[in-house]
Amino acid sequence: MSVIEQAEDGREALLEAVDGRECEYCDGGTVEIGTYKDNRAAVCEECGSPVVQLY
Numbered sequence: 102m103s104v105i106e107q108a109e110d111g112r113e114a115l116l117e118a119v120d121g122r123e124c125e126y127c128d129g130g131t132v133e134i135g136t137y138k139d140n141r142a143a144v145c146e147e148c149g150s151p152v153v154q155l156y
């Protein structure tokens with residue numbers, strides 16, 4: 102089961118859990134809550150990678 106599937110009940114909480122974290126895809130980026138392809142997501146402000154995405 103994926104992290105996203107487990108998050109059915111706590112979707113926003115999941116985004117908040119990674120908000121402000123260091124990005125794992127680039128050097129020095131910070132994860133922020135926003136949108137990715139019209140989905141609620143936690144996206145790196147630096148490289149734009151979606152760390153958590155809600156469908």
Ligand SMILES: [Zn+2]
Binds near residue numbers: 128
């Ligand atoms: Zn990044």
